[in-house]
Amino acid sequence: MKVAICGGGIGGLVCAIALSEYPNIDVEVYEKNSSFEEIGAGISLWPRAWKILRRMGLEKDLLEQTHNQPEEEIAIAIRLMANDETRLHTYDVKGKGAVFSSFHRADFQRVLLKHLPAACKVNFSKHLESFAHTADSHIELRFRDGDSSACGILVGADGIRSSIRRCMLAEQAIEASRTYTDRVPCPHAESLLSGVEPQRTGIILYRAVFPAWKLRTKWPGHAVFKHTIQYQGKVAHLIAYAISRGELINIGIVDFQPDPSTPQDVAERLKILCEGWDPEIMAIVDCIEEIKPWVVCVVPPLQSFVHKRVVLLGDSAHAMIPFLGSGAGQAIEDADILATLLGHATSSGRTAEEALEVYDSIRRPFAQGVALKSEHQGHLYSEIHQSESHERFQDRFIGVGQRMTANLEWTWATTIDGMREQALQMLEESTRA
Template sequence: MSQLDSGAVAKSRVAIIGGGVCGLACAVSLQQAGFEVQVFEATTAYGQVGAGIGLGPNAVRALEAMGILEPLLQRLPQGNHFVKGFLFYCGLRDHQLVYDYPAAPELPNVNMQRAAFLEALSSQLLDLHSINFGKRCMSVTESSTNSGALNIYFTDGTTHIADVVLGADGIKSTIRNFIVNSGASMGGAAVQRSRRAVFSNTVYYRGMVPYSALLAAGFKTPMSDRPACFVGPNKHIVFIAIKPRDLVMVSASSTNYNVPLGTESLPEESTWVDDVPRDELQKDFDGWGPDVSILLGLMPEKVSRWSLRVVHPPLENYTRGRVALLGDAAHGMLPHLGAGAGQGLEDALLLVRLLKRPETNRDNLPAVLQTYSDVRRPRAQAVWEVSDRAGRVYDFHGPHGSTPEGLREDLEDICAPIWHYDLDRDLESAIEMLRANGSFAH
């Protein structure tokens, strides 16, 4: 019997609700370790939802530690794995360079289309029989007849039984309601299903622009493989050329800073993501510099508009019994540093490492998941807060103001606590806690 199989938990049935970035990465790694894993994804197929994804050095290290970085890169288009920093330009007038955020050679990033990432994981690294599309989770209950088992109910009338449920079902998480309500009924109103997900007062317009069209239109701001950002009052625009440099991903952010977070609700009938005319986006950035006008003028006639939600206030716990949250379901944050996916992968890494431990068994599994929560919550919330602060700096609401000098002071090393985090320390801390409370033997 291998070390991975020596713990009884290795025979457990693991259900992962949500087949996004962190859910699939967790599934692949657990499956490779010998676990019986089923992934339930609400969509019927992977498409362009989310458009692009950027993974910082911490996220790249997490993928590497899970043993799926190299196989993943072999299945992705060439040129997506390289050293980058971040370029900040003024969005007004002459677009002067405000700050060049450096990246050291030992800090690689990965940028790609989200669909390519998910397709590579799901179709080539995961057992095809392990992913179930068109399965929207409606509720989870603890079995009254089978001790330790969990019943999962889907909107299509089907059910599934598992020993462990991992909720990677994003900001609209149904599983989060099970955690927050401590087992109260989860069926019913959408407000319950999205509990703790509040409107961030920020909308994001997303789309792709042909690289050649930008050049032909006279776009003068230097374009490279590095992410860049136009900063300005209450708004900013992030853009990056995707290899082989035929498309440019664009995300334009607009925030209302006049109301406190969580106090403004969108109409009940409003959708989280909708398509709006391009001229609505252009009006939002009226008066900005010439390259901004060119960039936004080349966006599709219908632009995807995201009314961003975040988890607020922070959850007191990511787990309950044999159910745990990871990724946006646990700590959905603003995307201003591109750190959300990385936090989900850090969550997945610690979960996989703990579940694989030979000391982990069916009896101590709730304590193991609770320790995962205790370790991850402070880290994820710290990243949530620095992501929020970054957006304020980009939008001229930083502590040192909107002058080039003030912006440089606020931007310097803003990514350092995210990129340089010690992932191994998470596991060490968890093991120390589990030994201290008697769940693991010394």
């Protein structure tokens, strides 16, 4: 079985490494850029995703790239902060083994590339334009530069603006329209096509990275050197954590209510967002040298991640609001389950189509559920500043912290092992049925 993976991001590379463990599967990666881009932003992983990488043999090299080591004791995952008129309040979101491991994306990517087997061919500057299913159950790939190739399984790991998702949904819509006889547009086809373009959330995230020594000079014992901190202001919130072995600080400032009718200079907008913030948090903001806005978009819930022998994973399938820090983790989970099913199918005589259908039935509801949890987490932030008195503020702040903990607990209290076993059992039962 030849598997083509379009996209050399986290999900695509983890999938390539996992699939390469199976001798009956040939893996080829197609990356639209001329090289693997080292995007200068932080990523975070919860223990649920970390345990997958540990099983794949990546733990030792990854531990060399992070300063917060996974542990099994009670740990602080996030330090929640907010200030009223009197003082800075803190609430620690914590649990048994609840370590929020943080990385520079470039460092993380280098570890993945180190573990990518030499037998896995990587093709650069290959932007997929379209694909077509052939009569012999293969898929013909057509690239923007005029080249073409063929594969047995096509994996779309090409991000939120996925060309594979666009082609897959267009093909499904055409098939739906063929059986529709009314003169008005086919509603099912229109519903499918609504998933082609990512949807704007109305949120802007300002991202920046700066050297940790700058903050040490201003505030030597700052909490961000030990913990991921999340600060909730009245109209925006900040998340910050150390990356690159503690040498850099990665921050994001979330603007929940941008006004598109009055475009503003970034520096001016930040002054408005940060008004009234506690000095400990402003010490981080004052270290920023360059900050870039990012319009937060999501992929609307798809009816399927699979069509025939084409399958989506990661952001191409379920790009979500980043309020749970679970986007990368869900891509890793997708890759793990997909590789497990395809590997089992090739060794047990099951078909690839059966494996993909099981993948969709297992991963789609779970990943889309995580996207809903992430959206809910964002709603919690707005509740903190709805109190009028100091006593009510403190009670509401603690209550929100407890609800945030409950919304996050699955990330460290559960593993993917049960899902993997269920997927394999479903694949076995699909043939007997």
